[in-house]
Amino acid sequence: MIPVILAGGSGTRLWPLSRGLYPKQFLALAGERTMFQETLRRLDGMADAQTPIVLCNAEHRFLVAEQLQELGIDRASILLEPVPRSTAPAAALAALDILARAEDETLLVLPADHLIQDPQPLQQALMAGAAQARDGGLVTFGIEPDRAHTGYGYIQRGPARAGDERACSVARFVEKPDAEIATRYVASGEYLWNSGMFMFQASRYLQELERLAPEILEACREAYVGAARDMDFTRIAYDAFARCPEDSIDYAVMEKTEDAAVVPLSAGWSDVGAWSALYEVSARNGADNVEIGDVLSEDTTGSYLRAESRLLATLGVHDHVVVETPDAVLVAHRDRVDEVKAIVARLKAMDRCEAAFHKRVYRPWGWYEGVAQSERFQVKRIQVKPGASLSLQMHHHRAEHWIVVSGTARVHADERSFLLTEDQSTYIPLGTRHRLENPGVIPLELMEVQTGSYLGEDDIVRFEDHYGRT
8 A cells, every 4th residue: 555645735724834835734733743744654553554655846845855754764756746736636646656666556645734633543444445445446535524514525425335344335425515504414424524535546546537537647647757857856747747637536536436435434533724623623721722832811712822933922812813923923713714815815916925935944955034134134044954055056136144153064155165163254245156064963053144235035046956956
């Protein structure tokens, strides 16, 4: 069984914690590990779970590689989608990747941003699903509903399928209902929430995709054949994949195939799609509040309160979400948090960096964060991982001063190369080809003061880069 992890989502409804370049699947929202890591860890102990395939966009490739490395997973296949095309093409790329490298295998398709609080029932359901997949079934996993939720699609169970009494045929898929219909569905006992998790043989999925959505398979085949290796990543060909229709596994295949099966699952599942969902699955105190970070609440009830960088104090607040980050604060009623994506849309329309970036911006070599900025200068705090280096680069519009706070820096400036240690500094004039390296075994931390007429991140001319960036 090959886990196929879909890690390309943007998580806009969890802004300001989730941003375009650091979305929710790579954040530790409900535990010590990130949601992406928890998705893989909940398969621990399953003897037939093999090295995963991960699909993500190119901007997140180093986040994926680093978080896999933290789990001790070093042979994953990481496929970079050049444009988002939903889950049906993503699963097709994974199936093509498996068949290009090995014999036919069972694919377990999992979103990277779901929460499952009890892995044992999940693993039992996966075993039932695997048996159906080996017999040619296309399996989804339906969540036993505990309330009439209007934010999920529903699956109506049909008769039990041969081979395992836990698996049923699918009578029909239903779009997100209104409250009255959802109440009726739950009361009937015939309906399950659509989890977006699937299992099927790679060849069987491609066979049904060719029959039901041939234009998707044709574009994916062309895009996969034209893919290029980039370090540990596979870059799917842009032009061919851009021509691929955008569609989900549900619409493209599951709702049309005659071999759809559903395995019921009750394991504390949530798609954590909004702050209200995270509130529901988090531990609450006696005032029914979730309080994370440096929070001081008075006469506050039923609220999600999260402080990332400073004291957050509330007074007379009820049934609200208040999330503080170093550069943005969200205050919203819990009943309105699904609309946070409208805030993100406005930020994008205004070309505001807060839609995509945190104050701390992660790079494959480490991170930087802004400390102060004015018209002709800005100050950054920079941390470089041991053994890592920035690109060999030059700036047309700014000069830089570097002051080492801790660790050791190797500096290349035109024809010179020299070491700097704690409390030492150097000046990089405008137009100088330069590179910063960390030759040590501890993180290198420094302060950078930029001065010049233009201080944007796009004032970088790269001559050489260890991470394949242009």
